Amino acid sequence: MAAVPASILTLGALFLPETPNSLIQNSKDPEKAKLMLQRVRGTNDVQAELDDLIIASSISKTIKHPFKNILQSKYRPQLVMAIAIPFFQQVTGINVISFYAPVLLRTIGLGESASLLSSFMITGVLAQLGDYGGISKGYASLIIIFICTYVAGFAWSWGPLGWLVPSEIFPLEIRSAGQSITVAVGFLFTFMVAQTFLTMLCHLKSGIFFFFGDG
Template identity: 65%
Template sequence: MLQKIRGTEDVQAELYDLVTANEISKTIKHPFKNILKKKYRPQLVMAVVIPFFQQSAMVTGAAGLSMTFLSLLIIDKVGRRTIFTIGGVQMFVSQMLVGAVMAGKLGDHGGLSKGYGYLVLILICSYVAGFGLSWGPLGWLIPSEIFPLEIRSAGQSITVAVGFLFTFIVAQTFLEMLCHLKAGTFFFFGGWVGVMTVFVYLFLPETKNVPIETMDRIWKQHWYWRRYVSEEDDTEVNFDTRYLDL
């Protein structure tokens, strides 16, 4: 199957990596206990923070779907963190401008002229496109890449649970916020977009072209997370040596 997918017969090294990873996964016990270890602090933080930020900026729309396809096409060329940053800046500017227009022209009981109405529509489409380019797809892709085998199941479970939790919270509170904060609602969520963009720029290392089995190295090289990640690998791995003949 690998030979068919890759279009070459030279797949033995990749096959060996897959078999080894499979054997390692069978030896893993207590993933939720492992993820609490100090050396996995970066992954645990990302498992909570990324879905929280993603749901704080959650939007839907056809424009977002189109930009998601574009993101999938360029992600391995441009880089994850770069797309996160570009999309975050686009979302932040769009959100703040919508809030400014609403606050300045709409007020509590006013209305928007046709021109400003079109402007708000364009800004919202820009926001949706920025989300579809960055936080929409990458909010799920990045967590799937950064967890080593011994905590992968726990990390993915935490990511999904946090995402569902904050989806519920945002859905239940948004209309109430809109009634009380009015245009300030856009500034509130725009502020979170700014925070999450800065967070990604400072604390998320670039994972482009980094194999999953060596993902732990990027945390050891990061200016902040290296203080938590030990240079020693205390994972005990035992797998059938007959696979070495591959």
């Protein structure tokens, strides 16, 4: 089942256009970058921005220690965002359903078939479970609706923006370091959430959803 969306993403990547930055860095023909920039901005008046990109690209190639440079005070806002954005993306609880949807749905009283169906839903947790035993089928169905609503909202907000925003806020001279930190922090907290969720569920019970809701 995972092969289907993975194939769509793989094939779609083949048709993604180059960005002006990548064209400047990988091509010696600035006209290609200018045409792409005109297409993105919807205007032919892009020469000033193109010149800035070319200068920034030239400067970035002279930087020898991006991880050391990102610690400078002038890059402090970007460094904070490189850590804060992936952190808050993970503490929304989105990966909890990805990993533990069958456990959660069995907890609220749904059967194995419903738990299997939940593998189609990459969702976060915005539902309150009973602390003891199952709940009614009607309330369980309502919880699934809330879960689907949550993942739809996540897909329109934190989902793509958690990766898009960091990639755009770093100057070219520290972008490699900034993106590396963003990805590392994201995977670190993904691991921590996955490893601690069951223990937290046992101790906090329904209160765990207030924890993720506050995140």
